[in-house]
Amino acid sequence: MSVLQVEGLGKSFGGLRAVDALGFEVGRCEILGLIGPNGSGKSTTMALVMGVHRPDQGSIRLDGEEIAGQSTHRIARRGLGIVFQHSRPLRRQTVLENIELALMPDRISSLLLRRSLADRARAIAGRVGLGSVLERTPDALTYADLRRLELAKAIALGTHALLLDEPFAGLTASELREFSRLIASLRDEGRAIVLVDHNVKGVRALVDRMLVMHAGRKIAEGAPDAVIADPQVRAVYLGGALDVHHVPTARPAQHEAEALLEVRGMTVHYGKARALHEVSLKVQPGEFVAVVGLNGAGKSTLFNALSGFVPYAGEVRWRGGLQRPGGEGAPARDGLVHCPESRELFGDMTVAENLQLGGHRLAPPELEAQLAWLFDLFPILQERRRQTARTLSGGEQQMLAIARALMMRPSLLILDEPTLGLAPVIIDHISAAMETLRKDAGLTVLLGEQNVTFAVRHAERIYLLENGETTWSGGAAAFIDEVGERYL
């Protein structure tokens, strides 16, 4: 009998259908990998199973009993544990006390029972490899140990079903292997485990079965290798067949010309989690360079660091001069403009007002000229210029975000995931605009994409970012030859 059974699960947020007709089963001694790109509905599914949200349709059964819509703490008491993506220990208590807490029942009479918990807590700590750090507080623990603590808390409840949300994020390769072994051993003890991750390659070896989600629905399920080879899955991740013919030729290496942007050994930590490690790249004036990688690989971290929103270690040279980390608006004023994945539009202001804010440093006649040029490039924006940004469709909002960034007359435009969630028709439109910008305006672009097809269509050079490190770099044609199929 399956431990966790989900049938016909559905949830909408406002007009957005986050999860649709989803069903799956997980049995004892089994790990199900739930994967999908950003926005596919994985996190919502976890939240529904865990009781954070109430599903609109469908049923969730744990050991045959219905748990859909119940409160989180009751579901936890039934034997379902969760390891969150971000570690959340009690800051002031020791490792031992944190685990003891997880062992406590939810009764007021627990006022009196402290004694026996310490031994059980020690046993659990040993099980996950925390035996030597029992008396330390979380601020003295390494990142990997913090993740172990989260795992310990989740199994302390005597849980026989586990939800793991991005368990490998921020870990080094060797830590990842160790963790995989630990999770596999937990499975072998009889647990049913659901593992959510972006990193398909990373979980491939660990999971018994894989389920791929896209736009809230299940698009593939089965053995990992079969799922990865599934054409629909590849389309979702790669964006379509990799076509060799439309690839722009890489320019001859211009060592003499000074690079517009040069990054050397950039390393970023979020608290203790390692987000980027020794990343280096170069962008010459007029080039179109793409950083390709799955979500969670570190593209957004890289861009946020470049535009001054995230502190970093390492060296960044802009137009030859050394950039100082931090200073949120400074790089933009200098010509390094970042158009983020979240777009950050001013929802309650009109299209025209958004654009005008982008051109705030231009004199009125220049502003008008720039506006005219952009309206020419994106005619739909001119049509909608008096509408508030909030009322635009996804594709129109993306165009507005790009246009607004262009109003700043950037020397280098950083574009983060422009095609995410857009229909192919719109993507083509943006593609055409990108081409015009390159040919006519000689715009230099640094693109971040998980949609490899789009990247390969425009970029001359590609960097592959995996788990915070650059694992490959070269021309677009070479990318298709050498990496292409291995991308997933």
Place this chain on the structure above:
Amino acid sequence: MARLLRSPRFWLAAGTALALAALPLWMSGYVLGVLTIAYYFGVFAMSWDLLFGYAGEVNFGPTFLIGLGAYVSGMLNAYTPVPMWFCIFIGAFAAVIGGALLALPALRLRGPYFGLVTLVAVLILQQVIVIFAGVTGGEIGLAVPDVLSVRTDPNYYYALGFMLISAAVLLGFARSPIGLILEATGQDRVAAEALGFNVTKHKLLAFCVSAFFSGLAGALMIFYLGTASVGTVVDISVAVQIIIAAVLGGRRTIIGAALGAIFLIVAGEYLRPIGELSNFAVAALALVVLMFVPDGFLGYLMRRRAR
């Protein structure tokens, strides 16, 4: 128990308690009177710290609970033949019920909004007391016929004993497994839920414990003073003093709050000659402490010892 007897802090506390108990032997009635009030304030502040330091909920209106306890017991005593000690305990339970009614819907709100609701509760209570001045005595206050004692020394011992017992109970509660669960719910609500704890239930429990002690202290205090008035048990200025006391003494220490309260009341007496400026000075001090020594006096000491 054995561990307790070996702890140096225990002997420090016991010694201090004995010293305080011996004060009536050579202190004047005036000083004892000030300390009596200070001890009741100590309980106000400690109950506040349980809620703020542990459950993580900032209560801008502790005087809502104190005032409820005080006025209910006072009015019972003034208008019914119910014996004094019954009035006091009924007052405490009234505070618990009132607190629960306020907290249950309010706990759904995020931190600052919860604080706002508590603040407004006090303002509303104040207005209600003024509206029904016929029964409550309005701005002038309500005279209660009974008192704990007419002599200074017994009053002092009532207050000291009450404070020591409350400190022991509240500290025990905070250090117990329940206290640990409370801290978890205060620090990270979702994580606590995922560990199987009903966060709302625990926060409500904390609120009720806080309400009980606040209400009880409020009731006892008016039977010491002989009158219940808005200015002593309801006014926002009293609420602010309690918050200042806990902040100065050190949040999340329970004992620190009591120390802060005693310091505040005693300092207030010394500064009385400068009038309103003393309130200004105290608020300024609290602001500085809040910004630069957020763990308060005792909290700072404890962190240094922990290094």
Place this chain on the structure above:
Amino acid sequence: MRTLLEILVDGFVISALYSLGAAGFTIIFGVSGVLNLAHGGIMVIAAMVAWLVAGRLGLGPYWGALGGVGAALVTAYVTYFAVVRPIARSRRIPEVEKEIFVLTATLLWGIMIQEALAYVFTSNPVAVPRLVDGITRVLGVSTPTNELVIGVAAWLVIGLLWLFVTRTRLGKAVLAASINPRGLALLGFDLERIQWFVWGVYGLLAGIAGVLVGTFLGASSGEIGGLTASAFSIVVLGGLGSVPGSLVAAYIIGFVETVTAYLVSPSLRNLPALIILVLILYVRPQGLFGRR
């Protein structure tokens, strides 16, 4: 009938004044994320200084008003630089607790202002000299001309604010900052400078509101709490961060208070607003127009 007209006129004027203060309050929340519990203090300082300059220093009501607004401006900046910003930048205070700390800090700061004013001016109310003397008949009701002037002035200021926010570059930037500060930073704006500016606008609005209320209802340190409470009720009812929301809510609260003062009792004028606040927080915390 007579009373109804009086209520209409008074309510209208007081609502207009409240809307000034509330607009500033809600912009500050949108841009800085701060619920300023010292709001009433800033308004009353403005009124007191106006009284001081106009009366004691004998410079007349117009210089008084200017002095009062200036004082409010200074106080607003002190609030930002000495209280709000240090906490936001502090490394001693954990991030998750900063919101509550700032709230408590502004509460303490408000108390400091209240006590300082009570010490210097005593808690007796002062009447700020009116800008214009005389009586006018409006809708058959004899109203002090000053009251009408105040109403018009308040509307003028709101109108200027609206024009500023919708027609000027800087104004639009301020509006954008209250909607999405990060978006503005991505466009190369210096958010520090925007904060500077916004607190100045807030000081002006609160100062003007404070001085005008002072000529209309008088001012005293004891009123500070009530003014802050009214401002709260308004911005929460209207929706935190929404300027149009606070304008609408100002009229609702203003009229509710005036009706209470006339028909029930002046000392209870704040009560219905408080009850509304509690109900809103329980039933619809995001208010009428709120987004967050």
